[in-house]
Amino acid sequence: MSSGGGRANSTLTGYAIVLGAIALIVGAMALVVDARRQEHIPSVDYTADALSLSExxxxxxxxxxxxxxxxxxxxxxxxxxxxxxxxxxTEPIRWTLGFATPEDRHAAFSISDADPDEFVAEVGMNGEPDGESAVDGRTWERRYNEAENERSLVLRADDATLVVSGGASYEELETLAAALEPQEPPQE
Structure with a gap:
């Protein structure tokens, strides 16, 4: 009789050890996921580049x-x-500013006086026309590269081309486009 009770106790002990190990693994995984969720994305100050570009x-x-x-x-x-x-x-001047969006996607603003078609193809990853977006009274051309899941908004101004692009949604790209303000060089 005593051998049956010992076997049951050892089985329960084995289950308890396995359950404890699983609980430790799950707990460790939860800590890693939480730490990654709170990762700090390094931020850059682009003020100097914006000022230099305006000059x-x-x-x-x-x-x-x-x-x-x-x-x-x-x-x-x-x-x-x-x-x-x-x-x-003597050469085209170009500025590209990248962002992490609130949805944890990438979006970038690029501006240049390079050949507009070449610039749009390069920055917009050869995206195909995909309609238009109205942003602050201006019509931006939408482009989409399905293979890369990259979207672009393109505004061709008289003297430069502005492109807002990335893996972000059109709505997020429109938010970035709406935030673009003309910059004046500093007065001497």
Whole structure:
């Protein structure tokens, strides 16, 4: 009789050990997921690039102002072709500013006086026309690259091309486009 009770106790002990191990694994996984959810996205200050662009660009420059909470600037790249303030540019001047959106997607604003068709194809990842978006009284061309799931909004101004693009939804891209404000060079 005593051997049957011992077997039952050892079986229950085994189950308890396995359940404890599973609980520890699940708890550890929950901590990792929570820590990742609260990851801090590194933010960049793009003020210097926006100011430099307004000083050297032969076109009206733009920069986002007043984006809603949750938009984090993650990258800023100004390509001046070696142009300094007061000099006449010899190459197209281009600025690309990347963001993490509140929906944890990527969106970027790019502006350049490069050949508009080439610039749109490059920045918009060869997206196909996909309708239009009306943003603050301006009509932006929608483009979509289905293979990459990338969307773009394109505004062709007289002297430059503005492109808002990324894996974000059109609504998020429209939010970024609506935040773009003309920048004036500083007064001397």
């Amino acid at each position: 050297i660009a032969p076109y009206r420059s733009y920069a986002p102002e007043g984006l809603p909470e949750g938009w984090t600037p993650t990258s800023s790249r100004l390509e001046t072709g070696g142009t300094l303030p007061g000099e006449e540019p």
